[in-house]
Amino acid sequence: MENKIYLDNAATTKTRPEVVEAMLPYFTELYGNPSSVYEFANQNKKAVDEARKIIANALGADISEIYFTAGGSESDNWALKAAVDAYADKGNHIITSKIEHHAILHTCEYLEKHGVEVTYVDVDENGIIKLDQLEKAIRPTTILISVMFANNEIGTIQPIKEIGEIAKKHKIPFHTDAVQAFGHLDINVNDLGIDMLSASAHKLNGPKGIGFLYIRKGIKIRSLIHGGGQERQRRAGTENVPGIVGFGKAVELAMATMKERTEKEIKLRNLLMKRVLEEVPFVRVNGDKVKRLPNNVNFSFQFIEGESLLIMLDMNRICASSGSACTSGSLDPSHVLLAIGLPHEIAHGSLRLTLSEENTEEEINYTVDKIKEIVDKLRKMSPLYEDFIKKR
Amino acid sequence: MENKIYLDNAATTKTRPEVVEAMLPYFTELYGNPSSVYEFANQNKKAVDEARKIIANALGADISEIYFTAGGSESDNWALKAAVDAYADKGNHIITSKIEHHAILHTCEYLEKHGVEVTYVDVDENGIIKLDQLEKAIRPTTILISVMFANNEIGTIQPIKEIGEIAKKHKIPFHTDAVQAFGHLDINVNDLGIDMLSASAHKLNGPKGIGFLYIRKGIKIRSLIHGGGQERQRRAGTENVPGIVGFGKAVELAMATMKERTEKEIKLRNLLMKRVLEEVPFVRVNGDKVKRLPNNVNFSFQFIEGESLLIMLDMNRICASSGSACTSGSLDPSHVLLAIGLPHEIAHGSLRLTLSEENTEEEINYTVDKIKEIVDKLRKMSPLYEDFIKKR
Amino acid sequence: MYTQKVMDHFTNPRNVGEIENASGVGTVGNAKCGDIMRIYLDIDDNGIINDVKFKTFGCGAAVATSSMATELVKGKSVNEALKVTNKAVMEALDGLPPVKVHCSLLAEEAIHAALWDYAEKKGIQIEGLEKPKSDIHEGEEQIEY
Ligand SMILES: Cc1ncc(COP(=O)(O)O)c(C=O)c1O
Ligand SMILES: Cc1ncc(COP(=O)(O)O)c(C=O)c1O
Ligand code: FES
Ligand code: FES
Numbered sequence: 056m057e058n059k060i061y062l063d064n065a066a067t068t069k070t071r072p073e074v075v076e077a078m079l080p081y082f083t084e085l086y087g088n089p090s091s092v093y094e095f096a097n098q099n100k101k102a103v104d105e106a107r108k109i110i111a112n113a114l115g116a117d118i119s120e121i122y123f124t125a126g127g128s129e130s131d132n133w134a135l136k137a138a139v140d141a142y143a144d145k146g147n148h149i150i151t152s153k154i155e156h157h158a159i160l161h162t163c164e165y166l167e168k169h170g171v172e173v174t175y176v177d178v179d180e181n182g183i184i185k186l187d188q189l190e191k192a193i194r195p196t197t198i199l200i201s202v203m204f205a206n207n208e209i210g211t212i213q214p215i216k217e218i219g220e221i222a223k224k225h226k227i228p229f230h231t232d233a234v235q236a237f238g239h240l241d242i243n244v245n246d247l248g249i250d251m252l253s254a255s256a257h258k259l260n261g262p263k264g265i266g267f268l269y270i271r272k273g274i275k276i277r278s279l280i281h282g283g284g285q286e287r288q289r290r291a292g293t294e295n296v297p298g299i300v301g302f303g304k305a306v307e308l309a310m311a312t313m314k315e316r317t318e319k320e321i322k323l324r325n326l327l328m329k330r331v332l333e334e335v336p337f338v339r340v341n342g343d344k345v346k347r348l349p350n351n352v353n354f355s356f357q358f359i360e361g362e363s364l365l366i367m368l369d370m371n372r373i374c375a376s377s378g379s380a381c382t383s384g385s386l387d388p389s390h391v392l393l394a395i396g397l398p399h400e401i402a403h404g405s406l407r408l409t410l411s412e413e414n415t416e417e418e419i420n421y422t423v424d425k426i427k428e429i430v431d432k433l434r435k436m437s438p439l440y441e442d443f444i445k446k447r
Numbered sequence: 448m449e450n451k452i453y454l455d456n457a458a459t460t461k462t463r464p465e466v467v468e469a470m471l472p473y474f475t476e477l478y479g480n481p482s483s484v485y486e487f488a489n490q491n492k493k494a495v496d497e498a499r500k501i502i503a504n505a506l507g508a509d510i511s512e513i514y515f516t517a518g519g520s521e522s523d524n525w526a527l528k529a530a531v532d533a534y535a536d537k538g539n540h541i542i543t544s545k546i547e548h549h550a551i552l553h554t555c556e557y558l559e560k561h562g563v564e565v566t567y568v569d570v571d572e573n574g575i576i577k578l579d580q581l582e583k584a585i586r587p588t589t590i591l592i593s594v595m596f597a598n599n600e601i602g603t604i605q606p607i608k609e610i611g612e613i614a615k616k617h618k619i620p621f622h623t624d625a626v627q628a629f630g631h632l633d634i635n636v637n638d639l640g641i642d643m644l645s646a647s648a649h650k651l652n653g654p655k656g657i658g659f660l661y662i663r664k665g666i667k668i669r670s671l672i673h674g675g676g677q678e679r680q681r682r683a684g685t686e687n688v689p690g691i692v693g694f695g696k697a698v699e700l701a702m703a704t705m706k707e708r709t710e711k712e713i714k715l716r717n718l719l720m721k722r723v724l725e726e727v728p729f730v731r732v733n734g735d736k737v738k739r740l741p742n743n744v745n746f747s748f749q750f751i752e753g754e755s756l757l758i759m760l761d762m763n764r765i766c767a768s769s770g771s772a773c774t775s776g777s778l779d780p781s782h783v784l785l786a787i788g789l790p791h792e793i794a795h796g797s798l799r800l801t802l803s804e805e806n807t808e809e810e811i812n813y814t815v816d817k818i819k820e821i822v823d824k825l826r827k828m829s830p831l832y833e834d835f836i837k838k839r
Numbered sequence: 840m841y842t843q844k845v846m847d848h849f850t851n852p853r854n855v856g857e858i859e860n861a862s863g864v865g866t867v868g869n870a871k872c873g874d875i876m877r878i879y880l881d882i883d884d885n886g887i888i889n890d891v892k893f894k895t896f897g898c899g900a901a902v903a904t905s906s907m908a909t910e911l912v913k914g915k916s917v918n919e920a921l922k923v924t925n926k927a928v929m930e931a932l933d934g935l936p937p938v939k940v941h942c943s944l945l946a947e948e949a950i951h952a953a954l955w956d957y958a959e960k961k962g963i964q965i966e967g968l969e970k971p972k973s974d975i976h977e978g979e980e981q982i983e984y
Contacts, residue, residue, distance in 0.1 A: 059487050066483055067685055070474035082462035082654065091458055092754065092774055092840060093761040095451050125517030125656065128674040128684035158674030158683055165673050257685060262474065264517065264656050264687025279671075281557050282520040282550030284775075291550055292520035293459055293649060295656025298690075362484070369485040382484055383676075752873055754898035755849070758841075762850065772873045773898035776938035780873065792870030792896075828855045828902070830866060830877040830894040 060373045060418045064258075064350055065207050065235060065409035070301070071260045077304040078262065078297040089294050090285065099296045106303025113310050114252065115243040116269055122286045123299055126266040127234035127255030131158035133268050133279040133290075134230045134251045138199040139171055141275035142228075146196025148172045152184050152213075153394040155203050158253075159232055160390070172196075181343035182211035182395050189218065193225050200229045204236035204252075208378055208391040208407055209342030210351025212240065219248020228274050234258055234266075238309035239317065239348060250274050256298070261305030265298035316412040317349035323410050323419050328352055330423040335430055341395060341405065350410040353378075355397060358440035359404045359433040361388075367429040368406075373422055378405040400439065452765045452810045456650075456742055457599050457627060457801035462693070463652045469696040470654065470689040481686050482677065491688045498695025505702050506644065507635040508661055514678045515691055518658040519626035519647030523550035525660050525671040525682075526622045526643045530591040531563055533667035534620075538588025540564045544576050544605075545786040547595050550645075551624055552782070564588075573735035574603035574787050581610065585617050592621045596628035596644075600770055600783040600799055601734030602743025604632065611640020620666050626650055626658075630701035631709065631740060642666050648690070653697030657690035708804045709741035715802050715811050720744055722815040727822055733784060733797065742802040745770075747789060750832035751796045751825040753780075759821040760798075765814055770797040792831065841899055842933040848903035853910050856892040863960065865952025867971060868945050874901050878909065878949040882957055886917045893949070900939035901946075904928050908946035917957075920950060921967055 061069070087096035089103055104118070111118045124130045135149065149166070151159055153175045163173045174192040177185050184202055193200075200222050205212045215231060222229035230251035233242060237252070238259030244252060251274060255266040270276050270289075282291025309316075328340060337357035356364065361379025368375050376382070378389030380403065387393070388402035397405075408422070434440040453461070479488035481495055496510070503510045516522045527541065541558070543551055545567045555565045566584040569577050576594055592614050597604045607623060614621035622643035625634060629644070630651030636644060644661040648654055662668050662681075674683025701708075720732060729749040748756065753771030760767050768774075770781030772795065779785065780794035789797075800814070826832040841849070858879035868875040874897035881890035891913050895905040908928050912920040925943040929935050935943060952971035958964060 061487070063480070063483060063485075067478060067480040069478045072475055075471070075474045079467070082467045083464055086459060086461045087766070088455070088459040091455060091766065091768065092757050093455075093766045095453070095761075095766050097840075125521070125687070126684045128672050129517070131674065132672050132683075156674065157676075158672075161673035161683070165670070255685070262687075262689065263685055264690045278557070280520050280524050280550075281553040282523065282548065291524075291553070292518045293647070293655055295517070295654075297654065298656045365484050369487075374479070374483065374485045374487050376483065750896065752897050752901075755902060758846075758849065758899045771898075773901075773942075778872060791873070795870070795873040795896075828852060828894050829896045830875050831870060831896050833857065833877075833894055 058372055060414070060422060062408040062410060062414065062422065063374045063376050064411045065407065066376055067257045067263065068260045068411065069413070070257070070262050071305060071308060073308060074261055074301045074304045078301040081297040081300055085296075089296060090283065099294075102300050103294055103296060106299045109303045109307050110267060113306050114269060115245050117272065119287070120269055120272060122268050122270060122290050123294065124266045124268055124290060125264055125295070127156075127232070127253050127258070128158040129279065130253030130255070130266050130268040131156070131232055132162050134253060135159065135162045135166065135199065135201060136279055137277040138228060138230070139166055140277040142198035146194070146198045148174070148194050148196040149199045149201065150174045150176060150189060150192050150197060151201045152176050152178060152203065154178050154182055154206055154391045155201070156207055156232055156234065159201060159203070178394050180396050182206055182209050182341075182391065183343060183346065184213055184218070186214060186217055186221065190221050193227065197225070197227050200227055202231060204231045204233035204242070205240065205348050206342070206391060207235045208389055209353045209395065210348035211342045212236070212346040212348065215247045215249065222250070223248050235348060238306060239313070239350070241313070244269060244271065256302040256305055259305050259309045262298050262301040265295055265302050267302070312412075319412045320350040320410050323414055323416065324350060324352055326416065327408065327410075327419050327423060330420070331426060334423065335427055341392060341397070352408045354406045355392070355401045356404040356406065356430050357401060358437045358443060359430060361403055361405050363433055364404070364406055364429060367432070368425060371425045373425060376407040376409075378407065379403045450764055452806070452814060454800040454802060454806070454814065455766045455768050456803045457799065458768055459649045459655065460652045460803065461805075462649070462654050463697060463700060465700060466653055466693045466696045470693040473689040473692055477688075481688060482675065491686075494692050495686055495688060498691045501695045501699050502659060505634075505698050506661060507637050509664065511679070512661055512663060514660050514662060514682050515686065516658045516660055516682060517656055517687070519624070519645050519650070520550040521671070522645035522647070522658050522660040523548070523624055524554050526645060527551065527554045527558065527591065527593060528671055529669040530620060530622070531558055532669040534590035538586070538590050540566070540586050540588040541591045541593065542566045542568060542581060542584050542589060543593045544568050544570060544595065546570050546574055546598055546783045547593070548599055548624055548626065551593060551595070570786050572788050574598055574601050574733075574783065575735060575738065576605055576610070578606065578609055578613065582613050585619065589617070589619050592619055594623060596623045596625035596634070597632065597740050598734070598783060599627045600781055601745045601787065602740035603734045604628070604738040604740065607639045607641065614642070615640050627740060630698060631705070631742070633705070636661060636663065648694040648697055651697050651701045654690050654693040657687055657694045659694070704804075711804045712742040712802050715806055715808065716742060716744055718808065719800065719802075719811050719815060722812070723818060726815065727819055733787060733789070744800045746798045747784070747793045748796040748798065748822050749793060750829045750835060751822060753795055753797050755825055756796070756798055756821060759825070760817060763817045765817060768799040768801075770799065771795045840936055841903070844931070844933045845900065845903040845935065848906040848932065849899045852902055852906040854892050854906065854913070855894065857894070858890060858892050863953040863955070863957025865949050865954070865956055865971065867948040867952050868897070870896065873897060874942060874945055876901065876905055876945045876949040878905070878953040880953045880957060882917065888912050888915055888917070888920055897945070898939065898942060900935050900942040903932055904935075904943040904946040905949070907931050908950060912950060917954060917965060920954065921965070923947065923950060
């Protein structure tokens with residue numbers, strides 16, 4: 056498609072050309088299996104080690120603590136299920152938040168069916184977890200705390216350091232789903248007291264289908280995928296060498312460009328927020344104003360429905376996302392928007408725009424113009440808006 | 448590495464340039480997330496559907512029966528764990544063979560620790576499963592039969608149709624690990640009575656890190672990776688679009704070239720076998736002579752050890768594999784070679800050569816010459832050979 | 840996987856062969872585990888190891904440690920040879936991968952076994968030398984070709 060305006064970088068990102076470049080030799084030239092003994096395969100082994108080193112460095116971790124997976128969902132599933140298995144002698148209670156990604160929440164539901172108890176801690180109106188509630192939820196049988204680093208819908212960044220301290224104080228392993236944060240925010244697992252961390256390459260201009268789970272040395276672990284001895288016997292399956300190499304390259308570039316890139320994103324994001332708030336009535340920004348991913352905006356437009364908005368934006372070549380139930384085919388709008396206290400009808404009118412450094416001011420201005428037009432048009436056909444106007 | 452002779456296509460294969468070509472647009476141009484509603488992502492959705500169709504067609508399956516995974520290991524884990532979960536009300540007994548890949552065997556071990564009972568059926572001296580033993584092992588509580596299509600070490604092809612009939616007769620779901628067979632042998636899931644089938648793209652000149660599990664309609668299934676609604680709610684995680692597209696392309700090419708390709712492989716393979724058997728004393732071929740993967744040879748050279756052989760072949764730029772314990776760092780040599788009745792010390796001297804259509808007669812002749820030299824050299828320093836000669 | 844020194848000793852092993860009427864022969868290891876090592880010693884009247892030969896069935900590390908061990912004991916006295924430990928052999932090879940450390944133990948054991956055989960033949964006792972355990976003939980089966 057030509058000339059689209061891509062504002063859905065929380066869903067996935069463009070793989071950087073340099074990343075593809077780095078991957079290419081590992082398809083048709085250096086295609087060996089890293090587990091083989093011959094010299095030809097040794098070059099792949101080295102490439103995998105190199106990527107592991109880049110990632111470990113980015114987190115302040117040791118290379119032996121990085122385990123490659125097929126993406127964020129596998130990492131999240133692995134962290135939770137392995138903890139339940141490995142710490143079964145201590146207990147069967149997990150603490151998480153109400154606004155986790157489904158990879159965490161649905162895994163928790165599965166675990167609940169298998170005898171695990173889960174506490175879902177509330178968040179405040181900005182989406183920040185209630186630390187006092189979290190600490191009160193701790194039981195002698197609590198074996199894991201899992202709280203996401205930054206939320207994929209409203210962009211709120213959690214007080215990870217504080218959670219890490221609580222976890223440490225009570226000697227409970229702390230996992231964080233950093234799929235939206237890694238490569239976008241500074242993360243040092245030691246400073247923050249993180250014991251396990253999930254990430255996915257395609258959220259930081261790397262390829263799809265590759266992720267990792269960081270597991271601190273000393274944390275007990277079990278495999279999710281059993282079989283061959285790859286990843287130090289912890290995750291079976293022939294290594295996705297091109298994917299791993301691409302992930303390494305993406306992390307290298309993400310770390311090198313982070314400051315400059317996020318500054319640019321924040322500038323564009325602020326322009327977008329400012330103009331919409333000033334020029335469109337009956338709109339609110341969801342999520343924390345300050346503790347927020349640099350590239351995330353989440354609006355709720357009163358009286359309109361998100362899917363209609365998305366389709367009309369799409370007709371103007373603008374790619375965006377919504378927390379509306381209609382988009383997902385489910386009955387309830389986003390659990391995140393409900394958790395921060397939005398009424399259903401307002402949650403339905405939500406729009407998530409997630410920027411990249413490749414966006415331009417021109418694109419943002421064009422998008423705001425279109426949002427204004429479309430919101431206006433949709434409100435004109437909204438019975439809710441009609442009622443509201445008549446009541447005034 | 449220049450000028451290598453790659454004879455380890457059972458470990459992994461070179462990704463075909465056409466496959467890489469097909470994948471490329473999905474990294475930097477059509478990078479959208481197939482779950483998104485806008486037109487830009489629709490093209491990815493279509494590409495994924497197209498790949499699914501190619502694969503379904505290759506198996507005689509329906510597109511709704513193909514679920515993408517991260518590879519053969521995940522597919523194997525999924526099939527077994529899901530069956531155990533979904534059929535828990537019927538029983539807790541699984542039947543498999545002694546010569547499965549570790550992705551099956553180690554999953555079985557894990558399941559055994561969690562209350563599942565597993566029968567490991569014997570194979571004969573050619574590696575063919577004992578059908579009478581298989582049928583006798585069936586209990587009222589048997590919920591799954593899992594037997595591999597073709598063995599990764601000795602290349603033996605199992606009597607899949609007969610196993611399918613036994614399974615059907617006893618109304619037990621039948622899973623087959625076809626990682627080595629798919630794309631190399633004709634497989635029709637309906638003709639063969641297969642209910643679930645695992646495959647991995649990198650074994651048929653597709654990319655690493657992508658596989659699928661075929662699940663027949665009507666078979667009860669549970670998720671292994673929970674989260675988003677991808678793969679009809681069955682396998683969470685943002686779709687690896689380039690990987691899926693590459694897999695589709697690889698299958699398309701594998702099916703189109705199968706006849707010609709395997710004929711070429713068989714010709715080369717037979718040359719290799721004939722020359723080694725005629726020119727090297729004290730050697731045997733492991734696996735069935737007829738029911739065997741077209742590209743597989745597995746030798747045991749008496750009095751020598753496999754790793755030494757591999758390293759010396761490597762120094763002559765020949766990439767191969769062995770079932771020796773020394774290669775794998777484990778104490779026992781290949782469980783497959785032991786299961787077909789080889790004594791330990793002979794299993795140690797095994798060498799697997801797996802060809803591709805890109806190999807030439809010249810390469811094969813060179814390889815045989817080198818094998819002769821190396822085997823001779825290693826025997827000259829072998830105390831076992833010395834004893835043998837003295838005893839004669 | 841292996842250091843250059845290991846590769847060198849693997850590809851050009853020193854002292855491969857047999858010694859007829861050797862002063863001492865020691866065989867250790869187990870074909871079942873994939874490694875057997877045999878060392879022949881020629882020891883003169885002054886207790887100096889004049890010549891040494893080996894044969895090994897095993898991995899690259901097993902061959903290389905055999906070769907290096909023979910180099911380390913050649914020309915040494917019996918007592919000096921006793922001090923050639925697996926650690927010394929590994930160091931001389933610039934190290935081995937962790938999974939291959941057990942292969943280097945075999946070389947040490949083979950030397951000790953050959954020295955034991957020498958002592959038995961001569962009817963002497965060597966201080967600090969214990970009877971080696973050898974299980975070479977366990978699990979040695981023949982199959983038809
Ligand atoms: C028979 C068999 N099953 C399963 C696997 C695992 O596949 P993957 O490494 O793609 O996970 C392999 C290959 O390694 C195999 O040969
Ligand atoms: C916070 C969060 N966790 C987990 C995931 C799952 O990652 P993947 O789709 O790569 O499996 C995502 C993205 O979809 C996410 O945003
Ligand atoms: S109005 Fe149609 S799905 Fe919500
Ligand atoms: S001889 Fe088997 S690992 Fe060295």
